[in-house]
Amino acid sequence: MAGVIDVAVVDDDRMLLDGLRAWLGEAPGLRLTATADTVDALLAAEGPFGVVLLDLLLRDGSDPADNIRRVRATGARVLVISTVADRRRIVEAVMAGADGYLTKDHDLPALVRAVEEVAAGGTAHSPELAFAWAHDEGPARPRLSPKEIEILLAYASGLTLKATARRTGISPHTAKYYLDRVKDKYQQAGRPTFTKTDLAHRVREDGWAHEGA
Secondary structure, three states, X not given: OOOOEEEEEEOOOHHHHHXXXXXXXXXXXXXXXEEEOOHHHHHHOOOOOOEEEEEOOXXXXXXXXXXXXXXXXXXXXXXXXXXXXXXXXXXXXXXXXXXXXXXXXXXXXXXXXXXXXXXXXXXXXXXXHHHHHHOOOOOOOOOOOHHHHHHHHHHHOOOOHHHHHHHHOOOHHHHHHHHXXXXXXXXXXXXXXXXXXXXXXHHHHHOHHHHHO
């Protein structure tokens, strides 16, 4: 079926799994292809799965970040679903490679939108994720000045350096200076950033668009 997103779920709450089966069965464009109560069980199952809904805290005691990395290593995208809205856990999940974070109190349309966004290569920016990034003080998210954020958002949106300079009212030389500072700050945070594509990824990962809005 062309255009259908294959979805797998890893969660050890049987009632939630039953609910998701019913929900996803009613969602056009989504197809539930696997369910499991651990990441080990999912990896032992046959796909396909393009997007994995992964519960953050599983009863087998597995490490959430390691679970995310293992699922991402299969080529699947990961949307973390959880009852936990803790800022630190949200940031750690995204830093481990999660493509989005959604608490379990959202409705079906919100879940479908998040799955579609993640499947398309984007990041599902739920209110919880936006709030977590906006208040994150961890070393992996560099501190950028308002002007650096402005330049980053303009350039990462696809504008040329000259167009970025015009939009922000500065010279191309100054715009390049700000971009170099942004890249250097990411380098110091242990997250090498060299290209425009890298910068666009950082905008999505770190939720800068929400602060620049």
